[in-house]
Amino acid sequence: MLDFIEKELSDIKDSGLYRSLKTIEKTDGRTVTIDEKLYLNFCSNNYLGLANHPAVVAAAKEAVEKYGTGAGASRLISGNLVLHEKLERKIAEFKKREAAIVFPTGFMANLGVVSALVDEKDTVIIDRLDHASIIDACKLSRAKLQVFPHRDMNALEKLLGKSQNFGKRLIVTDSVFSMDGDLAPLLDILMLAKNHKALVMIDEAHSTGVLGKTGRGLEEHFNCEGRTDIVMGTLSKAIGSLGGFVAGPKNLIDYLRNKSRSFIYTTALPPASCAAALAALELIEKDLSLLEKLRKNIDYYSSPATERRGSKEPGRSAPGSLSPIIPIIIGPPEKTLEISNQLFTRGILLSAIRPPTVPPGQSRLRLTICAQHTKEDIACLASSLRELIPA
Numbered sequence: 605m606l607d608f609i610e611k612e613l614s615d616i617k618d619s620g621l622y623r624s625l626k627t628i629e630k631t632d633g634r635t636v637t638i639d640e641k642l643y644l645n646f647c648s649n650n651y652l653g654l655a656n657h658p659a660v661v662a663a664a665k666e667a668v669e670k671y672g673t674g675a676g677a678s679r680l681i682s683g684n685l686v687l688h689e690k691l692e693r694k695i696a697e698f699k700k701r702e703a704a705i706v707f708p709t710g711f712m713a714n715l716g717v718v719s720a721l722v723d724e725k726d727t728v729i730i731d732r733l734d735h736a737s738i739i740d741a742c743k744l745s746r747a748k749l750q751v752f753p754h755r756d757m758n759a760l761e762k763l764l765g766k767s768q769n770f771g772k773r774l775i776v777t778d779s780v781f782s783m784d785g786d787l788a789p790l791l792d793i794l795m796l797a798k799n800h801k802a803l804v805m806i807d808e809a810h811s812t813g814v815l816g817k818t819g820r821g822l823e824e825h826f827n828c829e830g831r832t833d834i835v836m837g838t839l840s841k842a843i844g845s846l847g848g849f850v851a852g853p854k855n856l857i858d859y860l861r862n863k864s865r866s867f868i869y870t871t872a873l874p875p876a877s878c879a880a881a882l883a884a885l886e887l888i889e890k891d892l893s894l895l896e897k898l899r900k901n902i903d904y905y906s907s908p909a910t911e912r913r914g915s916k917e918p919g920r921s922a923p924g925s926l927s928p929i930i931p932i933i934i935g936p937p938e939k940t941l942e943i944s945n946q947l948f949t950r951g952i953l954l955s956a957i958r959p960p961t962v963p964p965g966q967s968r969l970r971l972t973i974c975a976q977h978t979k980e981d982i983a984c985l986a987s988s989l990r991e992l993i994p995a
């Protein structure tokens with residue numbers, strides 16, 4: 605019966621695409637301990653170190669004391685705590701929207717919102733490099749799926765022109781692309797959408813807490829706050845907790861509470877996760893030093909001190925890069941894995957990202973720079989990369 609599983613697994617192994625887990629015994633956000641050995645972590649999405657911040661940890665502990673470890677039911681039954689509502693108000697305020705709704709994960713938020721908004725009579729238009737959860741959300745909705753090449757606005761315009769009779773049209777894009785670290789051309793997308801009467805949804809998973817003067821995301825970066833119809837994001841990356849959210853007009857949020865199956869038929873976000881996210885958002889609002897530290901570290905990685913500036917080598921970030929995600933494209937999966945393993949023997953955790961997460965031939969080390977890294981950490985990484993990846 606399980607022959608096909610054995611065969612599939614051995615095929616995966618033969619193509620260098622086998623995935624296995626590393627067991628982390630301890631972590632402080634900057635480092636991890638594996639097999640009792642300490643590693644610098646250069647592949648975490650905990651960009652501001654908030655998952656380990658004393659104030660965030662204290663808020664989570666207090667919530668556990670007060671409410672217990674689980675919410676006990678879905679939001680609409682008996683799981684709706686004061687904490688959920690406070691968190692939703694805070695998110696709405698942070699994203700400059702009337703209202704917000706939280707889901708147990710970002711993945712579920714995407715599933716819930718896209719499938720509630722469009723169906724087989726409608727069309728979803730996405731960037732080729734959108735996150736897997738957006739693609740699955742589109743499939744679940746059964747809407748007609750139209751894909752434009754990465755950041756190609758001419759192609760988007762053509763698709764919008766051709767799909768006028770395809771029901772409601774919803775454009776969905778990552779804000780910061782999760783495997784490439786580049787930004788969606790939001791102003792162009794908004795203009796095209798307006799001309800063609802389409803809706804726009806952005807996925808702010810990697811931009812919340814990171815982009816814009818005060819970390820509010822892609823709209824703040826482009827100075828167009830409030831213009832996107834639907835803002836989705838996660839509490840699991842820079843916010844250091846778990847959970848997904850959607851922010852928008854009051855009636856949209858009310859609609860999602862009534863229609864989103866991944867909101868209705870699942871247990872509410874645990875109290876500790878809510879309290880941690882709330883504390884993290886409050887910290888981001890009142891203390892810009894974390895974001896400044898993150899930006900300094902990103903700049904330092906691309907500075908002459910690490911001999912990265914202006915380098916033509918694949919994956920060396922351009923100076924002035926805004927996102928903490930820096931892809932170091934190697935190409936073949938086996939080679940990528942080998943470099944990742946060599947880094948590991950030098951005390952650096954930087955995982956290999958291989959197909960189907962990225963297109964074939966584009967296996968990479970997806971480096972993430974965080975606020976909690978020291979200059980020495982970054983210099984150490986840079987010198988190892990110089991040695992292991994010949995120019």
Ligand SMILES: *Cc1c(COP(=O)(O)O)cnc(C)c1O
Nearest residue numbers: 709710711735737782809838840
């Ligand atoms: C991580 C991620 C998600 C999923 O968020 P989770 O909270 O981890 O489920 C959705 N979209 C993008 C672009 C992501 O990077």
